Amino acid sequence: MSLTEVVRFGVTAEILKKTEDSLREAGREGYELFVLWSGVQDEESFAVRSAHVPRQTSSRSRDGLLVRVEGEALHKLNVWLYEHGEQLAAQIHAHPQEAFHSDTDDTFAIAAQEGSLSLVAADFCALGLLHSSSAAFRLTPSGWFDAETPVTELIQVDRA
Numbered sequence: 001m002s003l004t005e006v007v008r009f010g011v012t013a014e015i016l017k018k019t020e021d022s023l024r025e026a027g028r029e030g031y032e033l034f035v036l037w038s039g040v041q042d043e044e045s046f047a048v049r050s051a052h053v054p055r056q057t058s059s060r061s062r063d064g065l066l067v068r069v070e071g072e073a074l075h076k077l078n079v080w081l082y083e084h085g086e087q088l089a090a091q092i093h094a095h096p097q098e099a100f101h102s103d104t105d106d107t108f109a110i111a112a113q114e115g116s117l118s119l120v121a122a123d124f125c126a127l128g129l130l131h132s133s134s135a136a137f138r139l140t141p142s143g144w145f146d147a148e149t150p151v152t153e154l155i156q157v158d159r160a
Contacts, residue, residue: 001041003089003115004138007149011037011048012158018051020125023094027124030096031058032067036110037090037117038081046089052077067093069110090117094125099135106144114139119151130155 019035026033034056039049054073059066081088091111099120111118115138122133129151136147136154147154 001043003041003046003087003113003117005044006041006046006089006115006117007044007154009037009046009048009090009117009155010158011155015048015051016129016155016157019092020121020129022051022053023092023121023125023129026058027094027096027126030060030065032065032093032095033058034067034069034110035092036077036088037092038084038086038088040086041089048089049086050084052080065096066104068108074110088113088116090119092119092121092129094121094123096124098122099133101135101137101144109139109144111139114141117147117154118144119155130157 022033022035036052037048038052039047054069054077056067056069088111091109099122101118101120109118118137119129120135121129127133134151136151137144138147
Protein backbone atom coordinates (compact mmCIF):
# COMPACT_ATOMS: atom_id res chain seq x y z
CA MET A 1 0.00 0.00 0.00
CA SER A 2 1.03 3.56 -0.66
CA LEU A 3 0.20 6.79 1.16
CA THR A 4 -1.01 8.11 -2.20
CA GLU A 5 -4.15 5.98 -1.66
CA VAL A 6 -5.00 7.63 1.67
CA VAL A 7 -7.99 9.99 1.55
CA ARG A 8 -8.63 10.14 5.31
CA PHE A 9 -6.26 10.58 8.24
CA GLY A 10 -7.86 9.60 11.54
CA VAL A 11 -6.42 11.14 14.69
CA THR A 12 -7.46 10.96 18.32
CA ALA A 13 -8.51 14.09 20.18
CA GLU A 14 -5.53 13.50 22.51
CA ILE A 15 -2.98 13.49 19.67
CA LEU A 16 -4.61 16.53 18.08
CA LYS A 17 -4.42 18.40 21.41
CA LYS A 18 -0.76 17.44 21.93
CA THR A 19 0.02 18.67 18.41
CA GLU A 20 -1.80 21.98 18.81
CA ASP A 21 -0.38 22.60 22.30
CA SER A 22 3.17 21.98 21.04
CA LEU A 23 2.74 24.34 18.06
CA ARG A 24 1.19 27.06 20.23
CA GLU A 25 3.87 26.79 22.91
CA ALA A 26 6.65 27.27 20.35
CA GLY A 27 4.64 30.07 18.73
CA ARG A 28 4.33 31.96 22.02
CA GLU A 29 8.13 32.12 21.99
CA GLY A 30 8.08 33.23 18.34
CA TYR A 31 9.36 29.95 16.88
CA GLU A 32 8.24 27.18 14.57
CA LEU A 33 8.22 23.53 15.63
CA PHE A 34 7.72 20.23 13.82
CA VAL A 35 5.28 17.62 15.09
CA LEU A 36 5.31 14.34 13.19
CA TRP A 37 2.45 11.84 12.98
CA SER A 38 2.95 8.13 12.52
CA GLY A 39 0.63 5.17 12.52
CA VAL A 40 -0.74 2.49 10.23
CA GLN A 41 -2.50 2.48 6.89
CA ASP A 42 -5.60 0.46 6.07
CA GLU A 43 -6.29 0.98 2.38
CA GLU A 44 -7.67 4.55 1.99
CA SER A 45 -7.45 5.37 5.71
CA PHE A 46 -4.48 6.15 7.88
CA ALA A 47 -4.81 5.80 11.64
CA VAL A 48 -2.50 8.20 13.44
CA ARG A 49 -1.28 6.39 16.54
CA SER A 50 1.60 8.60 17.67
CA ALA A 51 2.70 12.23 17.67
CA HIS A 52 6.44 12.85 17.81
CA VAL A 53 8.27 16.04 18.68
CA PRO A 54 11.87 15.15 17.87
CA ARG A 55 14.71 17.21 19.25
CA GLN A 56 15.00 20.25 17.00
CA THR A 57 16.60 23.64 16.79
CA SER A 58 14.51 26.70 16.00
CA SER A 59 15.93 30.05 15.01
CA ARG A 60 14.75 33.38 13.73
CA SER A 61 16.43 36.08 11.72
CA ARG A 62 15.35 39.08 9.69
CA ASP A 63 14.78 36.61 6.82
CA GLY A 64 12.25 34.61 8.83
CA LEU A 65 11.97 31.50 10.95
CA LEU A 66 13.76 28.19 10.56
CA VAL A 67 13.51 24.88 12.36
CA ARG A 68 15.95 21.97 11.92
CA VAL A 69 15.76 18.37 13.03
CA GLU A 70 19.25 16.86 13.11
CA GLY A 71 20.17 13.47 11.69
CA GLU A 72 20.59 11.83 15.10
CA ALA A 73 17.00 12.71 16.08
CA LEU A 74 15.71 11.43 12.72
CA HIS A 75 17.64 8.19 13.17
CA LYS A 76 16.17 7.74 16.64
CA LEU A 77 12.68 8.31 15.20
CA ASN A 78 13.27 5.79 12.40
CA VAL A 79 14.39 3.15 14.89
CA TRP A 80 11.26 3.84 16.99
CA LEU A 81 9.02 3.56 13.92
CA TYR A 82 10.58 0.23 12.96
CA GLU A 83 10.32 -1.18 16.50
CA HIS A 84 6.64 -0.14 16.79
CA GLY A 85 5.52 -1.13 13.29
CA GLU A 86 4.46 2.39 12.35
CA GLN A 87 5.21 4.58 9.38
CA LEU A 88 5.67 8.32 9.21
CA ALA A 89 2.78 9.89 7.29
CA ALA A 90 2.57 13.55 8.22
CA GLN A 91 4.58 16.56 9.29
CA ILE A 92 2.89 19.49 10.96
CA HIS A 93 4.18 22.98 11.74
CA ALA A 94 2.82 26.49 12.10
CA HIS A 95 3.68 29.80 10.52
CA PRO A 96 3.43 33.17 12.31
CA GLN A 97 0.88 34.47 9.81
CA GLU A 98 -0.63 32.72 6.80
CA ALA A 99 -0.33 28.99 6.10
CA PHE A 100 1.64 28.06 3.00
CA HIS A 101 4.43 25.69 1.97
CA SER A 102 7.65 27.67 1.72
CA ASP A 103 10.63 26.77 -0.44
CA THR A 104 12.38 25.62 2.74
CA ASP A 105 9.36 23.44 3.63
CA ASP A 106 9.55 21.89 0.15
CA THR A 107 13.29 21.30 0.19
CA PHE A 108 13.83 20.09 3.76
CA ALA A 109 10.69 18.07 4.42
CA ILE A 110 10.90 15.29 6.98
CA ALA A 111 7.97 13.26 5.64
CA ALA A 112 9.45 12.04 2.37
CA GLN A 113 7.25 9.19 1.15
CA GLU A 114 5.03 9.91 -1.84
CA GLY A 115 1.56 10.73 -0.54
CA SER A 116 2.87 12.12 2.75
CA LEU A 117 0.89 14.94 4.28
CA SER A 118 2.25 18.32 5.33
CA LEU A 119 -0.06 20.48 7.43
CA VAL A 120 0.69 24.13 8.06
CA ALA A 121 -1.31 26.05 10.65
CA ALA A 122 -1.65 29.83 10.42
CA ASP A 123 -0.98 32.27 13.26
CA PHE A 124 1.07 29.74 15.25
CA CYS A 125 -2.03 27.52 15.43
CA ALA A 126 -4.01 30.11 17.40
CA LEU A 127 -7.30 28.97 15.83
CA GLY A 128 -6.39 25.28 15.89
CA LEU A 129 -5.07 22.91 13.28
CA LEU A 130 -8.51 21.98 11.97
CA HIS A 131 -9.42 25.51 10.98
CA SER A 132 -9.98 26.91 7.51
CA SER A 133 -6.84 29.04 7.92
CA SER A 134 -4.68 25.89 7.92
CA ALA A 135 -3.39 24.37 4.71
CA ALA A 136 -2.73 20.78 3.64
CA PHE A 137 -0.16 19.64 1.09
CA ARG A 138 0.63 16.20 -0.36
CA LEU A 139 3.95 14.96 -1.69
CA THR A 140 3.90 13.87 -5.34
CA PRO A 141 6.73 12.78 -7.65
CA SER A 142 6.85 16.42 -8.79
CA GLY A 143 7.01 17.89 -5.28
CA TRP A 144 4.58 19.27 -2.70
CA PHE A 145 1.17 20.39 -3.92
CA ASP A 146 -2.03 21.67 -2.34
CA ALA A 147 -3.97 18.62 -1.16
CA GLU A 148 -7.12 20.06 -2.79
CA THR A 149 -9.08 18.69 0.17
CA PRO A 150 -9.73 21.02 3.10
CA VAL A 151 -7.90 20.11 6.29
CA THR A 152 -11.27 19.75 8.01
CA GLU A 153 -12.22 16.95 5.59
CA LEU A 154 -8.84 15.26 5.29
CA ILE A 155 -8.32 14.96 9.06
CA GLN A 156 -11.05 13.25 11.03
CA VAL A 157 -10.95 13.31 14.82
CA ASP A 158 -11.98 10.31 16.87
CA ARG A 159 -13.85 12.02 19.73
CA ALA A 160 -14.33 8.78 21.68
